[in-house]
Amino acid sequence: MQPPAEPYAPPRSHILSGNPVQTATYIYVSPDNLFAAGIWTCEPGKFRIDFGRAEFIQILEGVVVVTDAEGCARTYRAGDAFVTPKGFSGTWEVIEPIKKHFTWYGSGE
Known part of the structure; x- marks a missing residue:
């Protein structure tokens, strides 16, 4: 059994x-x-986000709009899966509370 997760927020400078x-x-x-x-x-x-690792994401609940640095926006809902490449920079706008399964690979540098 996993310990309960502690809530946290992005740095205030990243929250839009x-x-x-x-x-x-x-x-x-x-x-x-x-x-x-x-x-x-x-x-x-x-919020603004920069991915330091490649990450596979499967949305389990909720809705999010992911917009890259060039302004290309994609909406993901429960059941959708996608990969965010290492080096991605953009925004995540959580429209409905979201829950995702993730797997990431890399050093995060």
């Missing part, structure tokens, strides 16, 4: 609207810290 309080529960982290899997949640709000 709302109160996107988040939790992350890690189900697995490899011994070398290069691979992990878990569940992430977020309350409605919009």
Whole structure:
């Protein structure tokens, strides 16, 4: 059984609207810290984000609009899956409280 996840928020300088309080529960982290899997949640709000690792995402609940640095926006809902490449920079706008399964790979640098 996993310990309960502690709520946290992006840095205030990254929050563009709302109160996107988040939790992350890690189900697995490899011994070398290069691979992990878990569940992430977020309350409605919009924030800037930079992905330091490649991440596979499957939306379990809610709705999010992901917009890249060039302004291309995609809406994802429960059941959708996608990959965010290492180096992605843009915004996440959580429209309905979201829950996602994630797996990431890389050093985060």
